[in-house]
Amino acid sequence: xxxxxxxxxxxxxxxxxxxxxxxxxxxxxxxxxxxxxxxxxxxxxxxxxxxxxxxxxxxxxxxxxxxxxxxxxxxxxxxxxxxxxxxxxxxxxxxxxxxxxxxxxxxxxxxxxxxxxxxxxxxxxxxxxxxxxxxxxxxxxxxxxxxxxxxxxxxxx
Amino acid sequence: xxxxxxxxxxxxxxxxxxxxxxxxxxxxxxxxxxxxxxxxxxxxxxxxxxxxxxxxxxxxxxxxxxxxxxxxxxxxxxxxxxxxxxxxxxxxxxxxxxxxxxxxxxxxxxxxxxxxxxxxxxxxxxxxxxxxxxxxxxxxxxxxxxxxxxxxxxxxxxxxxxxxxxxxxxxxxxxxxxxxxxxxxxxxxxxxxxxxxxxxxxxxxxxxxxxxxxxxxxxxxxxxxxxxxxxxxxxxxxxxxxxxxxxxxxxxxxxxxxxxxxxxxxxxxxxxxxxxxxxxxxxxxxxxxxxxxxxxxxxxxxxxxxxxxxxxxxxxxxxxxxxxxxxxxxxxxxxxxxxxxxxxxxxxxxxxxxxxxxxxxxxxxxxxxxxxxxxxxxxxxxxxxxxxxxxxxxxxxxxxxxxxxxxxxxxxxxxxxxxxxxxxxxxxxxxxxxxxxxxxxxxxxxxxxxxxxxxxxxxxxxxxxxxxxxxxxxxxxxxxxxxxxxxxxxxxxxxxxxxxxxxxxxxxxxxxxxxxxxxxxxxxxxxxxxxxxxxxxxxxxxxxxxxxxxxxxxxxxxxxxxxxxxxxxxxxxxxxxxxxxxxxxxxxxxxxxxxxxxxxxxxxxxxxxxxxxxxxxxxxxxxxxxxxxxxxxxxxxxxxxxxxxxxxxxxxxxxxxxxxxxxxxxxxxxxxxxxxxxxxxxxxxxxxxxxxxxxxxxxxxxxxxxxxxxxxxxxxxxxxxxxxxxxxxxxxxxxxxxxxxxxxxxxxxxxxxxxxxxxxxxxxxxxxxxxxxxxxxxxxxxxxxxx
Numbered sequence: 001x002x003x004x005x006x007x008x009x010x011x012x013x014x015x016x017x018x019x020x021x022x023x024x025x026x027x028x029x030x031x032x033x034x035x036x037x038x039x040x041x042x043x044x045x046x047x048x049x050x051x052x053x054x055x056x057x058x059x060x061x062x063x064x065x066x067x068x069x070x071x072x073x074x075x076x077x078x079x080x081x082x083x084x085x086x087x088x089x090x091x092x093x094x095x096x097x098x099x100x101x102x103x104x105x106x107x108x109x110x111x112x113x114x115x116x117x118x119x120x121x122x123x124x125x126x127x128x129x130x131x132x133x134x135x136x137x138x139x140x141x142x143x144x145x146x147x148x149x150x151x152x153x154x155x156x157x
Numbered sequence: 158x159x160x161x162x163x164x165x166x167x168x169x170x171x172x173x174x175x176x177x178x179x180x181x182x183x184x185x186x187x188x189x190x191x192x193x194x195x196x197x198x199x200x201x202x203x204x205x206x207x208x209x210x211x212x213x214x215x216x217x218x219x220x221x222x223x224x225x226x227x228x229x230x231x232x233x234x235x236x237x238x239x240x241x242x243x244x245x246x247x248x249x250x251x252x253x254x255x256x257x258x259x260x261x262x263x264x265x266x267x268x269x270x271x272x273x274x275x276x277x278x279x280x281x282x283x284x285x286x287x288x289x290x291x292x293x294x295x296x297x298x299x300x301x302x303x304x305x306x307x308x309x310x311x312x313x314x315x316x317x318x319x320x321x322x323x324x325x326x327x328x329x330x331x332x333x334x335x336x337x338x339x340x341x342x343x344x345x346x347x348x349x350x351x352x353x354x355x356x357x358x359x360x361x362x363x364x365x366x367x368x369x370x371x372x373x374x375x376x377x378x379x380x381x382x383x384x385x386x387x388x389x390x391x392x393x394x395x396x397x398x399x400x401x402x403x404x405x406x407x408x409x410x411x412x413x414x415x416x417x418x419x420x421x422x423x424x425x426x427x428x429x430x431x432x433x434x435x436x437x438x439x440x441x442x443x444x445x446x447x448x449x450x451x452x453x454x455x456x457x458x459x460x461x462x463x464x465x466x467x468x469x470x471x472x473x474x475x476x477x478x479x480x481x482x483x484x485x486x487x488x489x490x491x492x493x494x495x496x497x498x499x500x501x502x503x504x505x506x507x508x509x510x511x512x513x514x515x516x517x518x519x520x521x522x523x524x525x526x527x528x529x530x531x532x533x534x535x536x537x538x539x540x541x542x543x544x545x546x547x548x549x550x551x552x553x554x555x556x557x558x559x560x561x562x563x564x565x566x567x568x569x570x571x572x573x574x575x576x577x578x579x580x581x582x583x584x585x586x587x588x589x590x591x592x593x594x595x596x597x598x599x600x601x602x603x604x605x606x607x608x609x610x611x612x613x614x615x616x617x618x619x620x621x622x623x624x625x626x627x628x629x630x631x632x633x634x635x636x637x638x639x640x641x642x643x644x645x646x647x648x649x650x651x652x653x654x655x656x657x658x659x660x661x662x663x664x665x666x667x668x669x670x671x672x673x674x675x676x677x678x679x680x681x682x683x684x685x686x687x688x689x690x691x692x693x694x695x696x697x698x699x700x701x702x703x704x705x706x707x708x709x710x711x712x713x714x715x716x717x718x719x720x721x722x723x724x725x726x727x728x729x730x731x732x733x734x735x736x737x738x739x740x741x742x743x744x745x746x747x748x749x750x751x752x753x754x755x756x757x758x759x760x761x762x763x764x765x766x767x768x769x770x771x772x773x774x775x776x777x778x779x780x781x782x783x784x785x786x787x788x789x790x791x792x793x794x795x796x797x798x799x800x801x802x803x804x805x806x807x808x809x810x811x812x813x814x815x816x817x818x819x820x821x822x823x824x825x826x827x828x829x830x831x832x833x834x835x836x837x838x839x840x841x842x843x844x845x846x847x848x849x850x851x852x853x854x855x856x857x858x859x860x861x862x863x864x865x866x867x868x869x870x871x872x873x874x875x876x877x878x879x880x881x882x883x884x885x886x887x888x889x890x891x892x893x894x895x896x897x898x899x900x901x902x903x904x905x906x907x908x909x910x911x912x913x914x915x916x917x918x919x920x921x922x923x924x925x926x927x928x929x930x931x932x933x934x935x936x937x938x939x940x941x942x943x944x
Contacts, residue, residue, distance in 0.1 A: 018277065025276075034188040035181015037405070039354050040438040044863035047354055075181035088179040092171050095832045099661030100178030101185065101354040101405030122876075130870040133863070135354050135406050136661045138835030138900075139871040 006067045008033065009077030017064050024048045026064035027074060035075040035104050039133070046132030049105035050074050056112035056131075075104035078111075086152040087111060087145070096145035098136030106132045110146045111153075118154040122147065165670035165680055166891070169828040172666045173680070174403075174659070184402040186358040186373050187435045194360075195224055197421060197434035198279035200269040200286050201443065202261035205297075205516035205856020206308070207290035209259055212269060217282035222274040226286065227424055229256040229268070235423045237389045239414060241482040245631035247322040248487045248512075251311040253479040253519075255419040261290070262310050262478035263516045264856055265443025270420050272432050295856045299452070299475040299513040310478060310514040319476060320487045320512025322630070324494055326569040327505035332467030336458030340541040345925040346530040346905075348450035348475065348850035350442060351523050352868050353660075355405020357445060358435035359418050361425035370426065371398045374418055377407040378698025380656050381483060381634065383690045385414050390422060401688040401698070404660035408840070409522035410445050411660065412700040414482040442861050446521025447850055450475040451493060451530045457538040463546050463553040467505040468569075470497050470534065476512040477519040484629040486512045489520050491630040492527025495570045499535040500579040500617045500794060501557040506569035516856040522629075522700065524840060524901040528618055533926060536614045536906040540913060541922060550613045550910070551587055555580060558615070575888045577617055577794040582818040582882055586613075586796040589880050590816055595800065603918065608803040609813070610915025614907040615796045620895025621706025621886075622790035628701045637786050639707035640694035643672060643715040644780035647765045649758030651676060651683045653712065656696015657704040658688035662833070662897060664704055667825045671709050671891065675716025676723070677740040678757055694782050702793070702895025705825060710785035710890035718781035726760045726779075729772040791886040793894040795819035797838070797903035801911040808930040808937065810846055810912060812875040817903070820882040821896035822889070827881065830896060834879050837900015843869040844901065845908035849927050916940070 005014045008031060015030040022041075027033050027050070039047030041060045048060040051073035078085040087107055090096065097103040106129060113120070113128035120128060125146045126139065134142060177183055214226040238252040257268045269286050273279035294308045301307055302317040310317055333339050359374040370392060376382050379399040387394040404411065417434050425432040436444075455470040474490035494508030512520075543553040558579040559566045566574045586592075595611060602609040622628050624637025642654040653672045659665060669683040686692055696708075720740070727745035728735035737748045746754035755763075763770035764779035771777060800814040817834050824830050847867040851859040860866040885892025909923040912933070919940040925932060 020277065028187075029190070033181065034185075035183070037185070037355070038187070038435075039356070040863050042438065042862055042864075045354060045438070075179075079180050084176065084179065091179055092175040095172070095828045097175060097178055098663065098832055098836065099354065099406040100174070100183050100403065103178055104181055107179070126871040126874075130872045133354065133868050133870060135352055135408070135840070135868065136836045137832055138837075138839030138877060139874050140835040140877055141832055143871065 002065050004064050004068045006069065007071045009074060019063065019065055021064045022060060023062040023064045023067050024059035027059060033074050033076050037101055037104060039101065046109060047102050047105040049108045049132060051108055051112065056109050073108065075107055078107065087149045090145040090149035094145040094148060095141040096137065102132055102134045106134060106142060114146065114150055114153050119150055164674055166674050166825050168826065170666055170670055170680065170826055172663045173669060174663065174665045178403070185355060185405055186360055186375050189360055189373055191362060191431045194431045194433055195272040195274065195428065196276040196279050197424060197432050198271050198276065198283050199267040199417065200283045202257065202264055202266045202268050204261055204290050204292055205264050205295045206293040207261050208293060209257060209261065209268065210289040210291050213287040214269065216285040216287070217271060220278065220282050220285065222278040223271060223282045225272045225424065225428055227256060227270040227420060229254055229258040232256045232420055232423050233258055235427065236419050239389065239482045241480045241485040242633050243485050243487065243631035244633055247320060248485050248631050249314040249319045251314050251319065251480050253416065253482070255416040263518055264858055265518060266478070267416050267420065270424060272424050272428065296515045297854050297856060299473050299515055302513045302515050310516070317514040318511055319480060319514050320490050320510065322491050322494070322510050324506065324508045324570045329467040329469050329505040329507040332505040333456060333458040333469065336466045337461040338542060338545055339456050339458045340538050340545065341456040342537060342541065342922065342924050344453040344455065344534050344537065346449045346451050346533055347927060349448040349523065349844055349848055350445060350850050350866065351408040351410035351448065352866070353406030353408060353410055356436040356438060356441045357411060357415060357417070359421050360431060360433040361422045362431040363426040363429060365429050369396045369398065370422060371400065372418065372422055373400045373402070375404050375411055376401045377404070377412040377658055377660055377700055379658055379688055379690050380695065380697040382414055382418060385482060386422060389419055398691040401658045404658065407660040408524045409526065409700065413446055413484060413521050438863060439861055442866055443858055444518055446481055447477060447518050448520065448523030449489065449530055450520060451490065453530060453534045455534050455538060457542060459542045463542060463548050463556050465501055465503050465557050468498060468503050469507045470494060472510040474512050474520065475515050475517060477515060477517040479519040481519045481521045483632055483634045484522055485632060486520065487631060488522055488629040489527050493531045495572060496528045496531040497535055498569045499532065500559055500577065500615050502559055503569045508570060517852055524837065525898045528616065528902040529841065529844065529905050532614060532616045532902055533906040533909060536910060540910050551583055551592065554583055554613065554615055572619055573789050574617060574792045575886055576884055577792050578820045578882045578884045579615055579794055582794060582796040582820055583615055585880055585882065586798050586816055586818045589818065589878070590798055608805060608915040610801055610911045610913065612799045612907040612909065612911030612914055613796070614903045614910060616902050617792050617794040618702065618899055618902055620702035620791055620793050621787050621889055622701060622703060623787035625789045636697055638784050639696045639711050640782055640784045641708060641711035641715040642694050642780065642782040643676065643712065643719055645719065645761040645764065647762045649682065649756065649761040651678055652686060653683060654686045654693045655708045656693040657699045657708045659699065662699070662704065663826065663829045667705055667829060668708060668712055670825055671712045672716055675713055676719050678743055702897045705893050706787055706791060706889050706895050707785055709893050710787060711783055713890045714783035714785055715781040718783060719779060722779060723760050725772055725775060726763050727755055730755050730759065730763060785890060787889050789888065791822065791889040791894045793819065793821045793896045793899055795899050795903055797907040799907040799911040801908060801915060803912060803915050803933065808933040812842065812908070815875045816878045818880040818882065819896065819899060820884050822886045822894035823883055823892035824881065825893065831879050833897050834900045835877050837898060838877050838904045839869055839874045841901040841904020842874060842908060844927060845905040846927050846929065847873065
């Protein structure tokens with residue numbers, strides 16, 4: 001067993017786990033943050049995407065021990081003062097989710113993308129979110145949501 | 158209806174389920190961890206066909222943290238094997254044991270199950286179980302499976318031919334003999350799998366004190382699962398609760414009963430501890446139901462003017478190793494011949510179908526069921542005929558559509574179409590695209606050497622099926638009804654409970670819209686509860702584009718019952734005749750006297766206060782349960798038009814434009830209708846260009862990861878332009894038609910037809926899907942004389 005100390009959504013945590021434990025399992029089981037989902041466990045579908053030290057990363061192909069000392073952001077950390085994040089608002093308004101399973105990974109991927117490209121065109125948005133698979137929406141609602149949220153997020157910086 | 162509040166049915170209402178799903182507060186199976194939970198893992202067969210000689214789990218059982226191992230024999234002592242029975246002799250009934258008994262019949266079949274203190278330990282233990290197999294010859298494909306020398310998968314059937322059925326109308330031989338033109342093709346639609354982003358999983362808890370079993374499952378049909386578990390586990394239904402809370406996509410993949418659900422219940426009952434199994438993606442690709450996998454040999458006869466005189470088709474489907482419950486192995490192959498005549502007047506028809514068992518994962522329902530291959534075939538034949546007659550593809554369709562005056566129309570396979578807008582949808586698509594301009598653009602591109610094509614497809618889909626016909630042919634389970642319970646509490650708020658289950662369709666929103674309109678309250682005051690057999694009136698679940706039609710109809714009936722009672726109570730409180738009461742703005746007032754009114758909340762409180770507040774003899778309470786059966790059901794239709802370009806160098810197909818004109822009757826929520834169309838089209842484009850389940854000749858799955866089974870990302874899906882027609886269903890309450898599947902029905906054929914159109918200069922027809930770049934490369938090489 002190894003000790004993992006990390007900060008998740010601005011809260012410090014310490015846990016003990018087997019060295020082989022996946023980061024996503026640590027987040028879900030040890031920290032009880034079940035918003036991050038497991039879709040493929042081989043790094044393709046992107047459902048498990050979180051922010052790792054400020055960049056999007058797949059928590060299903062990382063070990064928990066690799067996150068020792070790291071700062072993570074998960075979907076649970078997006079809401080502030082009881083209010084949806086503007087990106088979450090846009091997803092709701094533009095029907096950017098149906099079953100909701102890819103949504104946490106999609107939100108964090110889009111957030112990371114808009115950080116690097118604050119005013120993208122549609123082609124760029126599609127490329128930016130292509131690391132996450134969605135089987136429900138055909139991506140159209142998601143593209144609309146990301147486009148709509150971009151100026152709001154850019155203005156917040 | 159007139160209750161003064163803005164009408165919600167028809168409005169683009171933002172979804173009520175979104176806030177929890179957007180904030181990580183969903184309630185998917187894997188999010189639940191009751192105390193004393195054990196984690197399960199399954200050992201799966203590495204052989205496509207083998208006899209099980211011996212299983213030795215002793216090395217697994219000594220691992221610390223491993224609690225139990227189950228084999229097929231253990232489960233057989235506690236649960237009956239699944240038998241998907243059929244009322245028709247056209248379907249042979251075979252057993253599907255929850256864990257393999259004596260024999261395995263496909264790679265990935267569950268052989269043993271471990272329960273341990275963690276998933277990691279359970280997977281360690283799986284690797285320590287020793288199974289000795291005696292390999293048997295593999296039944297590798299549907300054509301060799303029918304040869305007399307082929308090994309037989311199910312001894313009890315005595316043959317690999319599990320399904321055999323025929324539909325005949327008129328003398329098709331004479332019609333084809335007299336036709337001015339007969340076009341023929343051998344179509345191949347390869348094996349596909351739904352790929353829900355949430356893998357299947359379940360969590361079973363057995364309470365010994367109350368003898369109750371609770372199964373949380375990623376299921377579309379909690380009611381169906383509850384009913385069959387009662388039989389298989391020999392427990393009364395009222396002691397079994399099946400919960401399907403948030404489910405991460407279904408698309409038909411989660412509509413069947415699965416072996417892991419039964420085994421997990423057996424394990425939990427045996428140990429008296431909760432047991433959870435969450436499949437991984439490999440298990441999903443290996444052991445979730447697959448789709449399509451059909452060969453269709455078809456010929457279409459037409460007159461010189463393009464009107465159809467006859468259609469003949471022979472469908473052969475690879476149904477895999479087992480007949481799945483409750484749909485049976487017949488669902489895909491029989492639906493294909495049921496829907497082959499499409500939206501056309503087909504005076505003579507012969508459709509024969511065969512379902513053949515092979516060593517592959519079972520075939521099951523997937524978005525569209527039978528119709529994506531059927532539409533690929535009939536629409537492909539229509540285009541071939543049009544090309545040979547020099548007709549525009551839209552023209553040949555307009556000449557053959559079932560006309561508006563023909564409804565209700567009984568199709569040549571016996572399906573009744575209540576009313577549809579075939580002609581109007583095609584004309585609207587032409588108009589939306591400025592079709593002549595699009596053709597001119599294509600001609601310019603072709604002159605410049607580019608391969609650009611336009612594919613046009615029209616289809617009709619049966620939805621909201623009532624009790625007149627089973628959803629799957631010969632299926633003994635009744636799927637024709639659903640119910641709604643609507644309950645006001647004394648504070649004036651409403652709970653509406655349904656037996657259907659939502660896995661992305663937004664039913665918590667659309668059903669709330671219907672209920673709110675019916676009982677005259679704002680949508681915020683309605684809470685929809687679904688997917689829990691303990692809370693809901695009797696129902697089966699969500700599949701076959703039925704939920705809005707059946708549950709929506711039940712909601713209208715229950716809402717009306719409640720409304721009548723509200724008017725009686727309001728009349729009593731206001732000392733007026735109920736006929737003089739009008740609903741306005743969440744209040745009931747005396748007609749013409751808006752000041753004499755009571756609020757809905759006051760009415761609800763009165764309903765529970767007792768006799769003094771109620772008209773003489775009126776029973777207290779304000780709730781109603783009503784069942785709805787649309788009998789035949791209704792139909793949705795659409796026209797899809799795709800414009801594609803084939804890259805001359807890479808053979809990549811780019812979708813340049815995609816237009817859908819759909820008619821799902823009265824729309825409850827256009828935002829959600831659009832979303833269903835977008836998602837369906839994306840899956841259809843995947844099916845046309847990318848997605849294919851591949852087995853080798855030894856029955857080994859070669860497409861066992863998401864790197865090998867390619868699901869479209871945002872880059873492969875085009876902008877989809879959706880237009881609506883609203884022809885209300887004359888037979889379904891509310892005028893609603895189901896529409897969850899249509900996108901996937903139309904898109905594969907639209908893409909195939911567009912590619913064939915693009916390659917007309919080379920004389921290439923597209924008869925095989927998915928048409929991947931390598932297949933296209935070979936077609937082009939052959940056409941250009943190099944292949």
